[in-house]
Amino acid sequence: MKKPLRNIVDYLILSLIVSTAIVLILYFNGSKYTQQIIIIALSILYIVWGVLHHLKEKSLQARIIIEYVLFALLGSIVVIGLLK
């Protein structure tokens, strides 16, 4: 349990980013364009979070960045697909 406790601030920040996106999506329900922007912003912030988190952990590698980018891409495509 050491690692999660050590990274609790990082995880709280990520949870705050995701929660804010959920609240904004709820607030802008009916405005699909705004919701698309929110999802793109969430995905970018998720990648940035990943890079900064692994930088801090001294474990940043190209393959890890690619992993975050691909997960962010899959996530945003799946949600934006619903907002077309």
Place this chain on the structure above:
Amino acid sequence: MAHPFITLFVPHPHNNHKAKILWPKSIVILIGLFIMGRSIIDITIGLRPGVLGFAAQINPDKVIELTNIERLNAGVSIVKVNSSLNQAALAKAADMFENNYWAHISPTGTEPWYFITESGYKYKHAGENLARDFSNPTDVVKAWMASPTHRQNLLDDRYQEIGVAVMDGTINGVETTLVVQMFGSSQTSVSKIASSKVTNTVLAEEPTPVVQTVPAPEITPTLSPMDLSRVWSLAFVVLVLLALSLDWIFVFRYNIIRISGDTWAHLTFFAGLAIILLIIRQGIVL
């Protein structure tokens, strides 16, 4: 040799301690599969108009009632039903279906005020709110209230009268239900407002009373493309969530050390997306 299902979903020495479905090339494949599935849904809509669609029973009177409740809550006087505005709203909805568009101004440049004037209503101020793909009047009014421009239109104290039309039809091959809300105040001066943009000046003339009722929409039970798309999107998110959960449990349980992204972070991100997919509402306002 481990079972392919195990190596696909569970960290194991045979998959370098990472579920194969979470490998970068698998994510690329998932993206490709998602796009392919969505394309099939879109092609089905294009080739077989009406196979997928959305139709709802929205009572125009209920839309007016809810609008007036919001106006009263905001301390604004209520609007009275006007048959000419009802007729104008109906004509606008019919025009959108006939000319296959979803906008305040038609592709040929016809503005909402044209329909109001054609109905015989001589306005001082006029405004229009549009909505589509909603399943009930409460969500329509809620969505208008959530949008600053529509809210401003709905609560504008210059309006004294209202007309609402609800009509089923097909736009771009997709069956849908349109809600058109026209506001107005008759006589003497000026502005017209589409989603709360105040624009022009029009001189008022004698109002011509026109009696017209808004027909009740017909219910056409069809499969909504939005519901199908939602299920398709959720399937991918749930699949990734499942794989990430198994990955997190096994890595934690067996204290596996490996070079990889943070599984807990991926889980948080995809759990958030799952919630977002569930809360995104079907309707659109304009």
